[in-house]
Amino acid sequence: MKILLVEDSATIRYAMCAYIENAGHETIVAESGEQALQIIDTTPVDMVIMDVEMPGLDGFETTKLIREWLGDHWIPIIFVTGKSEASSLEEGISAGGDDYLIKPVNQVILNAKISAMERITEMRNQLAKLNEELTILSQRDDLTQLYNRRTFEQKAADLWDYATRHKTPFTIILLDIDHFKLYNDCYGHPAGDKCIQEVARALLSSLNRSADLAARYGGEEFIAVLPDTHEEGAKHVCETIRSAVEALEIRHRDSSVSKCVTVSIGATVVNYTTGTDLIFQIDQADRALYCAKRAGRNQAIIREFNPYSKVLVVDENEESLESSCQILRGHCSVIPLSHSEDCANFAEEYYPDLILLDIKPDSNHQQICQKLKNNDKTRSIPVILMCESGIEELKRFGQQVHANGCITKPFEANQLIAKVNQFLNLN
Numbered sequence: 001m002k003i004l005l006v007e008d009s010a011t012i013r014y015a016m017c018a019y020i021e022n023a024g025h026e027t028i029v030a031e032s033g034e035q036a037l038q039i040i041d042t043t044p045v046d047m048v049i050m051d052v053e054m055p056g057l058d059g060f061e062t063t064k065l066i067r068e069w070l071g072d073h074w075i076p077i078i079f080v081t082g083k084s085e086a087s088s089l090e091e092g093i094s095a096g097g098d099d100y101l102i103k104p105v106n107q108v109i110l111n112a113k114i115s116a117m118e119r120i121t122e123m124r125n126q127l128a129k130l131n132e133e134l135t136i137l138s139q140r141d142d143l144t145q146l147y148n149r150r151t152f153e154q155k156a157a158d159l160w161d162y163a164t165r166h167k168t169p170f171t172i173i174l175l176d177i178d179h180f181k182l183y184n185d186c187y188g189h190p191a192g193d194k195c196i197q198e199v200a201r202a203l204l205s206s207l208n209r210s211a212d213l214a215a216r217y218g219g220e221e222f223i224a225v226l227p228d229t230h231e232e233g234a235k236h237v238c239e240t241i242r243s244a245v246e247a248l249e250i251r252h253r254d255s256s257v258s259k260c261v262t263v264s265i266g267a268t269v270v271n272y273t274t275g276t277d278l279i280f281q282i283d284q285a286d287r288a289l290y291c292a293k294r295a296g297r298n299q300a301i302i303r304e305f306n307p308y309s310k311v312l313v314v315d316e317n318e319e320s321l322e323s324s325c326q327i328l329r330g331h332c333s334v335i336p337l338s339h340s341e342d343c344a345n346f347a348e349e350y351y352p353d354l355i356l357l358d359i360k361p362d363s364n365h366q367q368i369c370q371k372l373k374n375n376d377k378t379r380s381i382p383v384i385l386m387c388e389s390g391i392e393e394l395k396r397f398g399q400q401v402h403a404n405g406c407i408t409k410p411f412e413a414n415q416l417i418a419k420v421n422q423f424l425n426l427n
Contacts, residue, residue, distance in 0.1 A: 005029050170273060267288060280331070343372070344372055
């Protein structure tokens with residue numbers, strides 16, 4: 001062991017060094033608490049033997065600072081003191097010490113205490129290793145050894161936050177084994193488990209960067225995220241995965257797609273995370289996967305999210321405004337506005353792709369719509385009117401002001417998204 005001896009007395013230092021080295025350990029010497037801290041800062045040690053009574057920083061103060069500096073990293077610290085009072089022992093343990101030696105130090109007792117601390121250190125190291133292994137096991141799927149879904153969600157959230165901070169692209173890939181139920185029914189569950197394992201290995205072998213993350217998402221479904229990956233990179237990886245699975249040549253006689261096991265893949269690429277979130281983008285990858293299945297399977301469909309689709313939502317009712325914005329968040333960038341008289345100015349400044357305008361037919365909203373249509377910068381922006389009036393009355397008003405669409409309140413989330421989707425490709 002490498003033992004740091006902190007002792008201001010030259011005579012005691014000489015004797016203690018001899019004892020420690022005779023026991024087969026290496027000694028590093030510090031003549032003061034301040035010097036001990038400098039050594040701890042630059043040199044890893046396995047144990048500290050600390051004199052309590054020293055000028056400047058005493059042993060208790062030095063120990064407290066060492067514990068703060070090392071944090072979760074534990075090394076044994078044995079105090080050496082001429083005091084034998086119980087209060088001194090209590091103070092030392094409170095300061096972070098682990099054992100006591102009373103001066104004059106006996107070599108046999110010193111060796112015994114070093115051996116005891118050595119055993120404790122070894123046990124702590126073994127326990128830390130076991131805890132680390134248990135942590136790894138708790139993060140992994142038993143069958144495939146990929147990350148499980150819970151761990152994936154934690155790690156993917158961290159990667160998403162990084163992409164948000166650094167404004168980098170982000171790709172999410174979902175894949176599903178084609179006709180896996182038929183495979184299980186035909187070949188049995190043990191063969192099904194082996195098939196899942198082989199596909200997991202093919203997926204993992206297709207991801208070449210340490211930052212890429214793959215997990216078993218459930219059943220025969222897998223998920224991967226590729227940080228800092230644009231659409232071309234996503235296409236390449238998706239095709240690599242698809243080809244790697246097909247190259248396994250796992251026979252699947254009941255598949256309508258191929259004689260061998262294949263996968264369908266859905267992916268979404270986010271160039272910037274502004275205006276969306278991770279959960280919504282996973283859902284978009286799932287929708288792309290569904291499209292890949294409907295299109296015939298054994299293929300990849302990739303969607304690119306456009307965060308620059310901006311919708312100006314104008315509603316003087318704060319509660320209604322927040323409700324509409326909440327529905328649209330994650331689908332596009334939302335600009336909320338509670339003062340309708342500012343609508344034309346906001347539209348000219350931000351130039352949104354669409355305006356949702358809550359109106360009251362007997363108010364000044366007709367002038368607002370006319371102002372939008374008379375301005376060369378805003379006349380091409382589609383306007384959807386929202387109102388609690390009947391649909392026929394709303395349509396008549398919409399025709400008068402040349403609005404592009406109408407929707408009556410209250411509306412369901414899917415109704416609003418469908419109406420907005422007539423003018424924006426929200427997928």
